[in-house]
Amino acid sequence: MIRPLGAAVRGDVLAVLDTVMDPEVPVLSVRELGIVRDVLVDDRDGVTVVVTPTYSGCPAILEIERDILAALAAAGFDNAKVRTAYSPAWTTDWIPESARAKLKAYGIAPPGRAAEDGGLVQLMRARTAPPCPYCDSRDTEVRSEFGSTACKSVCWCRHCGQPFEEFKAI
Amino acid sequence: MTSPAPSIVPAPPPKPNALFEYLQRLGDDRLILGHRLSEWCGHAPILEEDIALANVALDLLGQATILLRMAGEVEGRGRNEDALAYFREAVEFRNCQLAELPTGDFGFTIARQFLFDVYDVVLLDALTKSTNAELAAIAGKSLKEARYHVRHSGEWMLKLGDGTDESHRRVQAALDELWRYTPELFAVDEIDDELAANGVVPDLAALKPAWESLVREVFDRATLTTPNDVPRPPRARGGRTGAHTEHLGHLLAEMQIVARSHPGAAW
Numbered sequence: 001m002i003r004p005l006g007a008a009v010r011g012d013v014l015a016v017l018d019t020v021m022d023p024e025v026p027v028l029s030v031r032e033l034g035i036v037r038d039v040l041v042d043d044r045d046g047v048t049v050v051v052t053p054t055y056s057g058c059p060a061i062l063e064i065e066r067d068i069l070a071a072l073a074a075a076g077f078d079n080a081k082v083r084t085a086y087s088p089a090w091t092t093d094w095i096p097e098s099a100r101a102k103l104k105a106y107g108i109a110p111p112g113r114a115a116e117d118g119g120l121v122q123l124m125r126a127r128t129a130p131p132c133p134y135c136d137s138r139d140t141e142v143r144s145e146f147g148s149t150a151c152k153s154v155c156w157c158r159h160c161g162q163p164f165e166e167f168k169a170i
Numbered sequence: 171m172t173s174p175a176p177s178i179v180p181a182p183p184p185k186p187n188a189l190f191e192y193l194q195r196l197g198d199d200r201l202i203l204g205h206r207l208s209e210w211c212g213h214a215p216i217l218e219e220d221i222a223l224a225n226v227a228l229d230l231l232g233q234a235t236i237l238l239r240m241a242g243e244v245e246g247r248g249r250n251e252d253a254l255a256y257f258r259e260a261v262e263f264r265n266c267q268l269a270e271l272p273t274g275d276f277g278f279t280i281a282r283q284f285l286f287d288v289y290d291v292v293l294l295d296a297l298t299k300s301t302n303a304e305l306a307a308i309a310g311k312s313l314k315e316a317r318y319h320v321r322h323s324g325e326w327m328l329k330l331g332d333g334t335d336e337s338h339r340r341v342q343a344a345l346d347e348l349w350r351y352t353p354e355l356f357a358v359d360e361i362d363d364e365l366a367a368n369g370v371v372p373d374l375a376a377l378k379p380a381w382e383s384l385v386r387e388v389f390d391r392a393t394l395t396t397p398n399d400v401p402r403p404p405r406a407r408g409g410r411t412g413a414h415t416e417h418l419g420h421l422l423a424e425m426q427i428v429a430r431s432h433p434g435a436a437w
Binding site: 053055056057058059085086087088089090121143144145146147148150154168170 | 218219221222224225226228229230231232233235236288291295303304306307308310311312313314315317318320321322384
């Protein structure tokens with residue numbers, strides 16, 4: 001199927017991207033994750049999706065690109081391209097409230113506000129642990145800033161005894 | 171009449187592409203240090219730390235991928251990031267010697283990482299103002315990651331330095347050994363001069379006071395003693411110009427053997 005291109009199909013492309021889930025956090029679409037920065041459509045070049053990586057070394061980057069192209073091809077956008085942009089750098093502030101609720105329901109504490117840096121660097125950690133996504137207790141602690149994927153830290157709830165992951169604010 | 175004698179003066183070597191050289195310095199620091207960190211995978215003292223070091227290694231390898239890809243494009247000879255990582259010889263690598271030193275014990279790994287992480291934050295912050303928009307964007311992205319790297323290694327410096335007699339002794343010994351490798355981080359040569367004149371890169375020497383005050387702040391809190399400076403020529407030598415310790419060759423042998431044994435292999 002060959003689709004006509006033009007401004008009108010941009011919405012169609014976005015609707016397709018709403019169905020492409022992050023492979024590591026499959027309750028969020030790539031749009032909810034904030035990594036789709038733009039969709040360019042023109043008659044000569046076709047569809048180009050501009051994405052930005054979450055972390056430089058995220059091993060899911062290539063898989064996400066392939067998933068986007070496969071979903072677009074299935075919807076009739078055969079020659080779509082993915083382009084990577086590094087600026088502005090990805091921030092968890094781009095994850096909307098609705099998506100944060102999905103994270104919590106999935107058992108991952110959603111990210112807090114990404115700290116506006118007060119100066120060049122904060123040498124020591126000074127932050128409170130997020131509330132437990134299971135029992136909402138604030139009696140929690142950060143066990144490790146590094147978890148099963150680059151985007152998550154490992155926390156512990158003292159109230160319900162449940163270990164849980166947090167989507168790190170960055 | 172005799173014909174003129176053929177010239178025996180060789181043509182001067184072509185002027186190096188300064189940006190290509192510089193991008194290799196940035197990329198190779200991350201590739202080599204990332205590889206060293208990855209050696210801890212499965213060996214760290216506790217599970218959380220195993221995962222943490224692997225995470226930091228992954229960030230550094232990701233940054234190296236982006237920087238070496240750009241280096242290959244700037245060079246314009248069709249080499250991509252894999253060609254640069256797997257098919258250059260040790261003398262062609264441009265990483266600082268600090269990055270290539272063997273892993274040592276956990277105290278050595280953390281001390282080396284801390285010295286580099288603070289350097290990384292200071293340098294990347296300055297590179298976000300580069301007149302090269304692509305380099306500035308990569309620096310801005312990497313800076314976010316470097317900021318939590320330094321919090322991780324900085325906290326460990328406190329725990330180890332202000333910890334037990336054994337942990338203090340080990341991390342102090344590591345600092346005493348590593349300190350002489352730190353002047354290389356701020357030494358400049360004509361590559362830096364050319365790029366700094368156009369605002370592409372910062373004046374490295376001007377960044378040193380910020381680095382030194384940050385590392386000394388943590389040493390003090392960690393009850394560690396700042397080692398004495400070792401006199402060193404101010405111009406860049408060492409890793410930045412391809413002169414490495416014996417350790418880099420061994421690292422590369424392990425890192426490159428699969429790619430060289432099966433060129434073009436993919437999965």
